[in-house]
Amino acid sequence: DILVDESTRLERTDRRRAGRFLVDAAMPSLWSLELDPGVPDARQAYALEQATGPVEGAGDAVALAMVLMGHYEEAWPGLDRWQQRVQTTSAPLDEHHWALPLARALIWTGRTTAARSVLERLAQAARTQKPSELPLILEVVAALEWRAGRWDYGHAAAAEGAELAAQMDQSLALTRCLAIRARFDAAMIRVGNEIATTAP
Numbered sequence: 645d646i647l648v649d650e651s652t653r654l655e656r657t658d659r660r661r662a663g664r665f666l667v668d669a670a671m672p673s674l675w676s677l678e679l680d681p682g683v684p685d686a687r688q689a690y691a692l693e694q695a696t697g698p699v700e701g702a703g704d705a706v707a708l709a710m711v712l713m714g715h716y717e718e719a720w721p722g723l724d725r726w727q728q729r730v731q732t733t734s735a736p737l738d739e740h741h742w743a744l745p746l747a748r749a750l751i752w753t754g755r756t757t758a759a760r761s762v763l764e765r766l767a768q769a770a771r772t773q774k775p776s777e778l779p780l781i782l783e784v785v786a787a788l789e790w791r792a793g794r795w796d797y798g799h800a801a802a803a804e805g806a807e808l809a810a811q812m813d814q815s816l817a818l819t820r821c822l823a824i825r826a827r828f829d830a831a832m833i834r835v836g837n838e839i840a841t842t843a844p
Contacts, residue, residue: 663699
């Protein structure tokens with residue numbers, strides 16, 4: 645609400661900055677699947693970009709909004725530009741890239757190869773530069789492997805994410821990793837050292 649109020653205040657004098665505030669308001673809402681207010685904020689940021697020139701992240705926010713509303717064909721051009729930028733940056737963990745929501749959006753639209761490429765870059769960067777980011781990245785990796793049918797890999801990612809989140813006292817990441825690990829456990833019958841897998 646503070647960001648949206650500040651955007652309204654700035655809209656007459658600094659539209660690009662106003663749009664940036666709207667992106668910063670929209671992205672966490674969309675990442676949390678809160679379409680209202682996320683979608684209106686994303687659309688307003690994109691409208692400001694159309695009126696004044698580039699607003700960092702506005703295209704990303706509206707692409708994610710389109711995915712969440714099921715408008716995949718409208719989202720794909722924006723997702724392509726977003727992915728290209730994340731893949732070429734030297735700082736994929738920079739919060740302004742919103743790379744983890746991008747990976748999730750690619751998974752939701754069935755673009756698992758692209759999602760895997762983004763996640764590999766993020767995981768590698770997190771392991772060497774910012775380990776605190778790794779638990780949530782591993783949760784999304786697990787979600788990808790669930791979709792891809794690679795359940796052993798997904799279970800391992802979720803288990804590692806849960807362990808790291810517990811060590812770092814990250815309650816949100818721990819909850820998410822435990823939830824997806826439970827999904828794998830429910831789908832995989834473990835007998836001794838052998839695993840019998842049921843249909844997803």
